[in-house]
Amino acid sequence: MSALKDRVMALVELYRDDVAPIVALGDPVLRRVAEPYDGQLDDALLHEFIAVMRRTMEMAPGVGLAAPQIGIGLQIAVLGDPATVPPEIAESRQRYPLEFFTAINPTYTATGETTASFYEGCLSMPGYTALVARSLAVAGTYTDPAGARQTVEFTGWPARIFQHETDHLHGTIYVDKMDPRSLSTTENYMRR
Ligand code: ZN
Numbered sequence: 001m002s003a004l005k006d007r008v009m010a011l012v013e014l015y016r017d018d019v020a021p022i023v024a025l026g027d028p029v030l031r032r033v034a035e036p037y038d039g040q041l042d043d044a045l046l047h048e049f050i051a052v053m054r055r056t057m058e059m060a061p062g063v064g065l066a067a068p069q070i071g072i073g074l075q076i077a078v079l080g081d082p083a084t085v086p087p088e089i090a091e092s093r094q095r096y097p098l099e100f101f102t103a104i105n106p107t108y109t110a111t112g113e114t115t116a117s118f119y120e121g122c123l124s125m126p127g128y129t130a131l132v133a134r135s136l137a138v139a140g141t142y143t144d145p146a147g148a149r150q151t152v153e154f155t156g157w158p159a160r161i162f163q164h165e166t167d168h169l170h171g172t173i174y175v176d177k178m179d180p181r182s183l184s185t186t187e188n189y190m191r192r
Pocket of ligand 1: 121122123124164168
C-alpha cells in the first residue's frame, strides 16, 4: 500500500464526522505539482475522501478546495458555490450558483481573449484578498468520480473558481498571478 493511500485513510478516519485542518501558505505541499489521480485510492476511499473535502470546503466556508489544501498531493478538487451574495455583486462578477462537483485531474484552456479582474482570496491564506486577472471563460476538462472525462464551458465566477482550484493542483497560488499592489487585508477591503 502506498504512503499516500495510508495518509488518506488516516485522514478520513480522523475527520469522518469533522472538517480537516486547512494547510496554510508556506507548506511545501501547496507548491508541488500534485500527483495525477490514477486509482491510488480504491473507490470507497475516494468517496470518503471527497466527503471530507466537501465538508471542509462548505464549513470554511469556501467555494472550492484542492486536495493539497488538506495536505494530500493528489489532483482532486471540489467546487461548489451557492452564490449567496447581493444581486449587484452577483451581476458584476457573473457570480451565479455552481452546483457541487468533484474535478479529478482538471485542466483548462481559455475560450476567447476576454479577461476580468476581481478580488479573490484563498482558504490557505485567510485574511487577505487581491485583484487577479483571469480568463472570463474557460473550457474545463476533468474526470468525475465515476471515471468519466468531462468537458464543461465555465464563464464568470465559476470559471474563476475552476482556474483557482486547477492552479492549486499545479502548485500555483493566486498570489503568483495577483496585481501585487492590490493585496489587502480582507478587513480593509470590506471597509472600502
Ligand atoms: Zn485557494
